[in-house]
Amino acid sequence: MIAVIDYGAGNIFSVKNALDFLGYDCRITGAADEIEKADAVILPGVGAFPWAMKKLGESGLVDTVKQQAKIKPFLGICLGMQLLFEKSYEFEECNGLGLISGYVDKIDAPDLVIPHMGWNKLEINRPCPLTDGLEDDTYVYFVHSYKAFCDDAALNAYCEYGGKVPALVSDGKFVYGAQFHPEKSGTAGLKMLKSFVSLISGVKEV
Amino acid sequence: MLAKRIIPCLDVRDGKVVKGVNFEGIKEVGDPVECAYEYNLQGADEIVFYDITASHEGRGLMLDVVRETAKKVFVPLTVGGGVKTVDDIRETLRAGADKVSVNSQAVKNPQLIKDGADIFGSQCICVGIDAKRCSENGWTVYINGGRIDMGIDLIDWVKQIEQLGAGEICLNSIDTDGVRGGFDLPMLKAVVNAVKIPVIASGGAGKLGDFAEAFLETDCSAALAASLFHFRELTVGEVKADCKSKGIPIR
Numbered sequence: 001m002i003a004v005i006d007y008g009a010g011n012i013f014s015v016k017n018a019l020d021f022l023g024y025d026c027r028i029t030g031a032a033d034e035i036e037k038a039d040a041v042i043l044p045g046v047g048a049f050p051w052a053m054k055k056l057g058e059s060g061l062v063d064t065v066k067q068q069a070k071i072k073p074f075l076g077i078c079l080g081m082q083l084l085f086e087k088s089y090e091f092e093e094c095n096g097l098g099l100i101s102g103y104v105d106k107i108d109a110p111d112l113v114i115p116h117m118g119w120n121k122l123e124i125n126r127p128c129p130l131t132d133g134l135e136d137d138t139y140v141y142f143v144h145s146y147k148a149f150c151d152d153a154a155l156n157a158y159c160e161y162g163g164k165v166p167a168l169v170s171d172g173k174f175v176y177g178a179q180f181h182p183e184k185s186g187t188a189g190l191k192m193l194k195s196f197v198s199l200i201s202g203v204k205e206v
Numbered sequence: 207m208l209a210k211r212i213i214p215c216l217d218v219r220d221g222k223v224v225k226g227v228n229f230e231g232i233k234e235v236g237d238p239v240e241c242a243y244e245y246n247l248q249g250a251d252e253i254v255f256y257d258i259t260a261s262h263e264g265r266g267l268m269l270d271v272v273r274e275t276a277k278k279v280f281v282p283l284t285v286g287g288g289v290k291t292v293d294d295i296r297e298t299l300r301a302g303a304d305k306v307s308v309n310s311q312a313v314k315n316p317q318l319i320k321d322g323a324d325i326f327g328s329q330c331i332c333v334g335i336d337a338k339r340c341s342e343n344g345w346t347v348y349i350n351g352g353r354i355d356m357g358i359d360l361i362d363w364v365k366q367i368e369q370l371g372a373g374e375i376c377l378n379s380i381d382t383d384g385v386r387g388g389f390d391l392p393m394l395k396a397v398v399n400a401v402k403i404p405v406i407a408s409g410g411a412g413k414l415g416d417f418a419e420a421f422l423e424t425d426c427s428a429a430l431a432a433s434l435f436h437f438r439e440l441t442v443g444e445v446k447a448d449c450k451s452k453g454i455p456i457r
Contacts, residue, residue: 119209119457139457
């Protein structure tokens with residue numbers, strides 16, 4: 001079972017729709033024990049960073065999320081990806097989950113349209129299971145005004161928008177983060193969700 | 207590089223797709239879920255449902271359409287028309303929409319833009335505008351499907367809605383809508399230059415080259431059309447291929 005964490009942020013039904021379409025058992029949940037029972041966990045989210053951290057805190061899920069991300073495939077999407085980092089400067093300095101080193105700040109591009117909204121081309125930096133089988137010209141759907149600043153070691157893929165925008169990051173173990181919305185990125189996005197879910201079997205074999 | 211978006215729009219009344227010409231002479235053309243699925247196969251970058259129903263029942267049917275579409279179409283979905291309150295926005299997003307387009311009500315009550323953006327995030331608040339030329343270099347904002355001139359200057363309005371937190375503008379020109387002579391480039395240019403948020407061109411696409419023209423002549427982020435795609439005069443794929451051949455970044 002894949003747990004999609006419900007902490008009151010964003011359009012979580014899209015993620016569930018995509019997983020249902022792919023035929024996976026998936027549950028939207030805000031309960032710690034269900035997240036602990038799950039084979040993989042997805043942390044979605046849209047909105048503002050401090051608000052989302054507050055919501056996650058109020059749900060009493062911060063420790064659960066931190067623990068589970070160390071032992072099973074874990075994917076943060078959009079704001080859920082940004083929450084994986086140590087800090088954000090959206091509105092105010094605010095601590096994140098600290099699962100990947102780096103921070104989140106404004107896309108600083110005076111000449112560009114903000115939010116960065118639409119389909120942008122994925123450039124692979126460090127291939128990982130989630131980039132397996134993607135075509136050269138893969139476009140994915142973004143909508144955000146803040147971006148991650150992280151080490152090259154964590155950067156699996158980026159796109160160009162007034163400089164490099166981290167698109168897919170990982171801690172090299174179980175934690176992945178997608179700045180784009182795989183659940184809204186057509187067939188390429190579905191393929192990446194499939195690759196993410198297939199990480200479960202890798203864990204079980206160990 | 208960020209791709210320019212091609213967006214087919216489905217005008218929906220009582221759960222069925224219709225397309226009016228200059229907002230009149232409405233014809234029914236089909237099942238919106240099937241139409242959306244077809245557009246998805248053609249490579250649509252996003253799909254807009256525009257609810258032209260005034261009734262409560264019609265609104266419920268519209269949400270059913272969104273719910274069903276969201277189960278099998280995995281590109282962003284925008285729903286516009288008849289959105290009056292924060293609760294309407296919430297309901298629409300919960301049904302599976304990624305963005306909500308507010309139009310008349312935003313003009314009557316601009317606070318709706320701010321409340322929507324504060325609660326759900328700017329990314330899901332698109333403001334739809336119907337505007338018409340009133341002088342050599344000026345346009346005013348209309349409401350109620352282009353029937354009532356509010357006497358508000360278009361450029362003042364777009365600056366205000368950006369301030370209020372709108373994430374995107376869908377700009378429909380009443381002068382070119384249904385005329386099929388191309389998008390309203392002067393209006394589009396004026397709006398794109400006035401704001402930093404993405405602007406979708408709407409109203410006037412009549413032939414293949416009109417889309418590329420909008421992207422080459424202005425910095426708009428996306429172009430939208432309804433009847434052209436409904437009546438299968440052009441497919442989304444054909445439009446994208448034409449833009450691509452002219453060097454425009456396209457998915």
